[in-house]
Amino acid sequence: MKITYSSDTINSFGGINFADKIIREASIYDTIDQTLGIRGVKAQYSYSDLFRSYLMLVLCGGECAED
Incomplete structure (x- = not known):
């Protein structure tokens, strides 16, 4: 896996x-x-x-199952 750095906007879905x-x-x-x-x-x-x-919901910043 290759990791690159960027100055673009960072969001919770990146990883x-x-x-x-x-x-x-x-x-x-x-x-x-x-x-x-x-x-x-x-x-x-x-x-x-x-x-x-x-787990993916929580890692993406969700707060409830309806997100």
Whole structure:
């Protein structure tokens, strides 16, 4: 991964993909799914998907799930 410096406006979204990649490579999402198991038959998302969604929300500066 190449990191460059810029004088452009800085926002909270700059490193979100980097943070997600680090968490994925550390097998955090796999650990969540293994620990909590599989959700119900009609559930469209896994526990790790839900965790990832809320984590990305917080890292992007969101305050509630509706953001």
